[in-house]
Amino acid sequence: MNILIEKARIWTNDSELGLIENGFVLLQDNLIAQVGRMEELPQNLAERAQIIAGHGQLLLPGFVCAHTHLYSALARGMALSGVAPQSFTDILAQIWWRLDKALDKESIYYSALIGGLELIRNGVTTVIDHHASPNAIRGSLAEIKKALVGELGLRSCLCYEISDRDGPERAMEGIAENIEFFDSTAQDELLSALIGLHASFSLSDRTFAQLRQALGGREVGFHIHLAEGPEDQEDSLTQYGKRVAARLNDLGILGPRTILAHGIHLDEQEQELIAQAGAILVHNPQSNMNNAVGIADIPALLRKGILVGLGNDGFGYEMLSDLRAMFLVHKLVQHDPQAMSLAQAHQVFFRNNYEIARRLFGVKLGSIRPGYRADLILVDYKAPTPLDEANFMGHLLFGLAGNLEVRTTIVNGRVLMREREMCGIDEQQAYREAREATRRLWGRIE
Numbered sequence: 124m125n126i127l128i129e130k131a132r133i134w135t136n137d138s139e140l141g142l143i144e145n146g147f148v149l150l151q152d153n154l155i156a157q158v159g160r161m162e163e164l165p166q167n168l169a170e171r172a173q174i175i176a177g178h179g180q181l182l183l184p185g186f187v188c189a190h191t192h193l194y195s196a197l198a199r200g201m202a203l204s205g206v207a208p209q210s211f212t213d214i215l216a217q218i219w220w221r222l223d224k225a226l227d228k229e230s231i232y233y234s235a236l237i238g239g240l241e242l243i244r245n246g247v248t249t250v251i252d253h254h255a256s257p258n259a260i261r262g263s264l265a266e267i268k269k270a271l272v273g274e275l276g277l278r279s280c281l282c283y284e285i286s287d288r289d290g291p292e293r294a295m296e297g298i299a300e301n302i303e304f305f306d307s308t309a310q311d312e313l314l315s316a317l318i319g320l321h322a323s324f325s326l327s328d329r330t331f332a333q334l335r336q337a338l339g340g341r342e343v344g345f346h347i348h349l350a351e352g353p354e355d356q357e358d359s360l361t362q363y364g365k366r367v368a369a370r371l372n373d374l375g376i377l378g379p380r381t382i383l384a385h386g387i388h389l390d391e392q393e394q395e396l397i398a399q400a401g402a403i404l405v406h407n408p409q410s411n412m413n414n415a416v417g418i419a420d421i422p423a424l425l426r427k428g429i430l431v432g433l434g435n436d437g438f439g440y441e442m443l444s445d446l447r448a449m450f451l452v453h454k455l456v457q458h459d460p461q462a463m464s465l466a467q468a469h470q471v472f473f474r475n476n477y478e479i480a481r482r483l484f485g486v487k488l489g490s491i492r493p494g495y496r497a498d499l500i501l502v503d504y505k506a507p508t509p510l511d512e513a514n515f516m517g518h519l520l521f522g523l524a525g526n527l528e529v530r531t532t533i534v535n536g537r538v539l540m541r542e543r544e545m546c547g548i549d550e551q552q553a554y555r556e557a558r559e560a561t562r563r564l565w566g567r568i569e
């Protein structure tokens with residue numbers, strides 16, 4: 124069935140089409156087929172389509188979250204004893220490595236389901252997740268897939284974080300989980316897989332060699348944390364006599380399908396290496412602030428031509444809050460109100476994030492024009508001042524961010540939420556079951 128979205132204010136994210144004040148979009152299967160002004164709407168289109176009335180709402184491309192951890196979805200309000208972190212390593216050891224060890228298949232499933240529901244509610248249509256559950260490794264990605272893709276219909280790129288922190292057996296299990304899942308994703312357009320790695324400081328050369336052997340000739344991308352805290356550099360320099368990006372480069376990890384999360388403590392040479400390799404760097408400003416790990420020099424990385432995207436590292440679900448945090452924090456740390464421009468914010472969120480998704484899923488996303496995948500959101504927004512193509516980013520950052528009212532979310536031509544109601548899933552029941560699963564999860568944390 125075709126879908127016709129009528130009478131919407133369409134921000135196409137396309138320089139030719141611009142902003143269409145009172146427009147329509149026709150979806151055929153999973154594609155955008157026609158876009159135009161209401162007065163150009165062919166008469167017979169409406170008869171053969173399911174109609175979604177736009178009511179003057181803003182129609183935007185769905186958002187991409189380029190790095191997250193949905194396993195943290197059930198951590199909200201969690202109060203653990205003995206948490207008084209002095210460093211980034213303490214934050215991992217005192218909070219996240221205690222939570223992830225307590226995860227079982229049930230809590231993995233509900234973490235993904237609740238995380239996915241919150242993403243849909245906030246207009247995120249593509250999610251790139253990085254998962255860890257050391258006591259339930261095998262089959263964990265299938266649970267996440269079942270929730271995100273099977274139950275909800277989100278475009279999802281998954282991986283399991285391989286790490287030596289729980290011994291060589293768990294590292295081997297992590298390798299097997301990634302490869303088995305990678306091999307299973309070929310036929311599904313909503314699904315993509317990377318090979319997950321925790322971080323250089325928790326991975327020995329031996330584990331990398333075993334991974335390389337297990338991968339055989341597969342062409343893969345990787346998803347790894349890079350220089351999030353100073354510990355990653357200290358470990359690499361002490362153990363391998365080189366800086367961490369150089370180590371990953373020598374190990375063959377850097378490449379155009381590899382996501383490097385954070386990249387905070389990098390020197391000039393490492394930035395050059397990343398640029399030359401064409402690797403992706405994903406910025407997570409709110410998480411960086413919360414963990415007090417510092418902030419990557421994003422304006423400099425952009426000037427070097429690195430494909431910088433935006434994620435949230437599991438810190439909430441509303442990506443515009445991260446976009447606004449990015450827009451603000453670089454001005455603050457550089458004491459320069461010009462440090463980040465609206466054009467750079469647009470580049471990261473509305474160009475680079477979709478280029479990252481294109482590399483991982485092999486489909487065109489992020490513009491509302493014929494031939495692109497139908498990943499769209501309708502947003503309630505009353506503009507108190509004139510809104511046009513030129514000032515859209517101002518409205519987004521100072522009006523919509525932190526105040527986002529997504530009413531309808533469509534992924535791959537399928538309506539996942541309509542007028543705030545989730546389609547095909549009992550949301551109340553999902554939250555009720557998640558709370559019960561969370562009680563059991565919290566009870567297992569040591």
Ligand SMILES: [Zn+2]
Nearest residue numbers: 253348384436
């Ligand atoms: Zn992360």
